[in-house]
Amino acid sequence: MLYNDEMRRxxxxxxxxxxxxxxxxxxxxxxxxARKYGADEEKCAFAMLLHDITKNFSQExxxxxxxKYGIIPNDVEKTEWKMLHGKTAAAIAADVYHAPADVTHAIAYHTTGCANMTLLDKIVYMADYIEENRSFDGVKTARKLAARNLDKAMLYGLDASLRDLVHRGKLIHVDTVLARNWLMNNM
Ligand SMILES: [Fe+2]
Ligand SMILES: [Fe+2]
Structure with a gap:
């Protein structure tokens, strides 16, 4: 069993x-x-419960x-240190909650995306993007796309994120570029 009610609480x-x-x-x-696309529903839910577990942590x-966990921040992550919450959450998910490797992978890449994303990775990325409390411009389009075609929804989300980063003059994580290129070549 992945987790029980007590762990969830x-x-x-x-x-x-x-x-x-x-x-x-x-x-x-x-x-x-997960139900729509035939993924493991419990793994998807477990990844989501843990994906932002370190999001509110300070830089220190x-x-x-x-x-502690041997994560070496790259140049972008050193500046945009909040991006590290995916990787630190994944480490805690494995260490404290004994999450399996496919779940921790989805957690680690929920912010940036990456090349060769699994169905679980994609669902975690998209659920984070379209969940009911989100209200940014374009979220309705993203929800409609996610209901029809997960890859098109992913590309829409990645493109919007990249445009937003450029617009705000922010650094772009290499994994986001790799995710978009891989998706475009494999959908
Ligand atoms: Fe996050
Ligand atoms: Fe999130």
Whole structure:
């Protein structure tokens, strides 16, 4: 068994406010996508419960976790250190909650995407993007696409993220570029 009610309560007790609401929204959205696309619903839900478990941590806490778990931040992650929450959450998911490798992979790449994404990776990325508490421009289009074609929805999300990063003058993580190129060549 991946997790039980007690573990779920324990995970949720670490979250509060918007982060808790968002996580529950993600859990629900991921279950819906898993049923639609034939993925393992419990793995998708488990990944969602844990995906933002370190999101509210400070830079110091993120870097301490990186040291503890042997995560080496690249140049982009050193500047955009909040991006590290995917990788630190994945490490905690494995260490504390004994999450299997495919679940921790989906958690690690939920912010950036990556090449060769599995169905589980895609569902976690998209559920995070379209869950019911999200309200950005384009979220309705993303939800419609996700209901019809997961890859088209992924490309829509990745393109929008890349445009947003350029618009805000931010660094772009290489994994986001790799995710988009891989998707375009494989859909
Ligand atoms: Fe996140
Ligand atoms: Fe999230």
């Amino acid at each position: 324990d995970i949720l007790s670490r979250l509060s406010g918007y982060r808790l609401k968002h996580t529950l929204g993600c859990e629900k959205a991921a279950r819906e996508l 806490e993120q870097l301490n976790l990186c040291k």
